[in-house]
Amino acid sequence: MKILTAEQLSEADKETMKIQDITSEELMERAATLVFKEIHKRLNGAPIPIKIFCGIGNNGGDGLVIARHLIQHDYQVKVYVVNYSDKRSDDFLANYEKLKEVTNNWPELIKEDTRFPEIGTGDFVIDAIFGIGLNRPVKGWTGDLVEHINDSGAFTLAIDMPSGLFTDQVPGEEAAVIEADYTLSFQNPKLVFYLPQTMDYSGELQILDIGLDKELLKSLDAQAFLIDKEEAAGMYHHRRSNTHKGDYGNVLIMGGSFGKIGSVLLTATAALRSGSGLCSLYIPGCGYNIVQTGLPEAMVLTDEDDKMLSAYPNNFDANVVCFGMGVGTEEKTKNALKELLENFSDPVVIDADGLNILSKDKELLDLLPENSILTPHPGELKRLIGEWEDDFEKLEMAKDFSEKYKVILVIKGAHTFTINGKSMYVNNSGNPGMSTAGSGDVLSGVITSFLGQGYEPVEAAVLGVFLHGLSGDIAASEFGLESLLAGDIAKNIGRAVKKLFERDAVEE
Numbered sequence: 294m295k296i297l298t299a300e301q302l303s304e305a306d307k308e309t310m311k312i313q314d315i316t317s318e319e320l321m322e323r324a325a326t327l328v329f330k331e332i333h334k335r336l337n338g339a340p341i342p343i344k345i346f347c348g349i350g351n352n353g354g355d356g357l358v359i360a361r362h363l364i365q366h367d368y369q370v371k372v373y374v375v376n377y378s379d380k381r382s383d384d385f386l387a388n389y390e391k392l393k394e395v396t397n398n399w400p401e402l403i404k405e406d407t408r409f410p411e412i413g414t415g416d417f418v419i420d421a422i423f424g425i426g427l428n429r430p431v432k433g434w435t436g437d438l439v440e441h442i443n444d445s446g447a448f449t450l451a452i453d454m455p456s457g458l459f460t461d462q463v464p465g466e467e468a469a470v471i472e473a474d475y476t477l478s479f480q481n482p483k484l485v486f487y488l489p490q491t492m493d494y495s496g497e498l499q500i501l502d503i504g505l506d507k508e509l510l511k512s513l514d515a516q517a518f519l520i521d522k523e524e525a526a527g528m529y530h531h532r533r534s535n536t537h538k539g540d541y542g543n544v545l546i547m548g549g550s551f552g553k554i555g556s557v558l559l560t561a562t563a564a565l566r567s568g569s570g571l572c573s574l575y576i577p578g579c580g581y582n583i584v585q586t587g588l589p590e591a592m593v594l595t596d597e598d599d600k601m602l603s604a605y606p607n608n609f610d611a612n613v614v615c616f617g618m619g620v621g622t623e624e625k626t627k628n629a630l631k632e633l634l635e636n637f638s639d640p641v642v643i644d645a646d647g648l649n650i651l652s653k654d655k656e657l658l659d660l661l662p663e664n665s666i667l668t669p670h671p672g673e674l675k676r677l678i679g680e681w682e683d684d685f686e687k688l689e690m691a692k693d694f695s696e697k698y699k700v701i702l703v704i705k706g707a708h709t710f711t712i713n714g715k716s717m718y719v720n721n722s723g724n725p726g727m728s729t730a731g732s733g734d735v736l737s738g739v740i741t742s743f744l745g746q747g748y749e750p751v752e753a754a755v756l757g758v759f760l761h762g763l764s765g766d767i768a769a770s771e772f773g774l775e776s777l778l779a780g781d782i783a784k785n786i787g788r789a790v791k792k793l794f795e796r797d798a799v800e801e
């Protein structure tokens with residue numbers, strides 16, 4: 294799904310009104326009625342005190358429409374108008390009038406000197422204060438109200454955006470932002486829902502299709518692409534019957550050092566579980582017995598050094614090479630990476646200490662074959678591209694780096710970002726159980742495997758990241774978050790591929 298900017302979305306609102314010949318009030322009615330239906334489906338008439346905080350713009354207008362429908366369905370509703378300005382929008386005013394038709398219990402006005410209403414932990418708060426029209430940080434008494442809502446402990450549902458959250462910048466330290474438990478956002482996801490600095494504000498997320506014109510949306514350039522099951526399934530190459538192992542890649546994984554041989558084993562297991570036809574490992578001598586015993590399906594070549602990598606096996610005929618897990622950053626090992634980059638012209642996958650070696654000796658970056666894939670976690674990324682002020686600057690710096698060196702960056706995290714020049718892909722699978730030693734090694738194996746099987750490099754990265762996360766989700770559902778081991782992610786890749794083509798119960 295496309296991630297769009299606030300400007301694109303409000304433009305799409307306007308264009309849709311023309312194309313569908315509807316008023317903005319009708320579009321608001323449609324959008325907010327969908328929200329009401331979602332609430333009604335879950336509350337099912339329960340007599341919970343509902344407190345709706347409405348701004349005076351169109352986000353507040355949504356809140357008034359939701360209030361009207363809830364009141365008409367006999368819910369216990371109290372509406373507050375947060376009067377941060379006198380410039381009430383037309384659709385706000387129209388819906389304010391309509392609300393009067395269904396209740397005598399008029400909205401209570403909250404102004405600068407008003408005592409804030411008490412909010413109990415058992416209340417259900419609807420945040421319709423600000424949406425995508427926010428244009429400056431929320432401070433002063435409106436900020437105090439936002440903090441009052443946050444401190445209440447009540448379940449908070451944000452409409453379109455948690456109030457105070459911008460779509461295109463990180464709120465400053467002083468700014469107040471609603472910490473929503475759930476966000477129902479209109480039409481398309483917004484980038485801030487997925488960035489480490491801002492993702493916590495939106496809580497659980499649901500995107501509502503409010504029927505903006507499909508052709509129009511198709512024509513817009515995405516700020517980024519959100520990768521879910523549907524997008525991943527579209528990238529997957531089905532295996533044909535008339536094939537043999539030679540058709541599925543011959544991957545070489547160079548990694549490990551004394552005490553860190555397990556990392557290579559995880560990468561190789563993941564590569565074979567992801568469908569590689571042939572998988573060989575190049576490791577220091579000390580790992581030979583461990584790897585041959587741990588993974589009989591893999592072939593093993595050893596370096597002349599017993600404890601670390603010191604060379605690249607130039608006579609080995611692999612179609613893709615992955616370098617870096619557990620290798621350390623010794624000078625000898627740097628030479629091994631240099632030899633690899635000087636002798637191998639197809640895209641490579643570089644992970645972990647391979648990245649740290651590149652960061653220490655940036656001249657090596659110029660040797661990277663075009664479309665190579667680099668898989669840093671945030672610490673490795675900082676060493677590679679330098680410090681950033683905030684997540685938006687990080688993404689710009691990463692795009693510049695990707696363009697300069699013609700490489701694909703896979704920035705790992707709760708939502709992994711794959712950056713290919715100006716294009717960004719945001720992963721939407723995975724769970725915190727995957728924050729465990731070795732899960733990055735598994736990811737390198739999955740990506741390397743797809744690259745070896747002939748996927749376009751960016752697809753190998755994006756699909757690899759998605760399946761790695763989905764496999765982690767399957768493993769977590771079996772073992773629980775705490776018990777999840779990196780090896781469980783590798784083991785479940787096949788189930789993840791099958792799941793790509795299963796219909797979920799909610800979709801039926």
Ligand SMILES: NC(=O)C1=CN([C@@H]2O[C@H](COP(=O)(O)OP(=O)(O)OC[C@H]3O[C@@H](n4cnc5c(N)ncnc54)[C@H](OP(=O)(O)O)[C@@H]3O)[C@@H](O)[C@H]2O)[C@@H](O)CC1
Nearest residue numbers: 306317321350351352423424425426427428429430431453
């Ligand atoms: N037909 C449509 O378009 C549809 C729109 N929809 C809904 O509309 C929402 C967007 O509505 P919107 O554009 O009216 O902006 P909104 O978020 O309500 O805020 C604007 C107000 O906030 C003010 N303001 C800003 N920052 C401030 C601050 N820090 N502190 C204080 N004030 C501040 C700003 O004031 P000003 O800058 O003018 O002084 C202005 O008054 C969107 O998220 C969705 O929910 C849906 O119904 C679908 C159809």
Ligand SMILES: Nc1ncnc2c1ncn2[C@@H]1O[C@H](COP(=O)(O)OP(=O)(O)O)[C@@H](O)[C@H]1O
Nearest residue numbers: 670706707723724725727728730731732733734
């Ligand atoms: N909270 C999380 N939600 C989703 N995925 C996660 C989470 N934490 C970690 N991951 C994934 O697990 C992997 C961790 O990689 P990395 O930090 O390199 O671990 P290691 O170095 O131990 O192998 C990444 O693919 C990351 O996206």
Ligand SMILES: [K+]
Nearest residue numbers: 420423452454
């Ligand atoms: K809101």
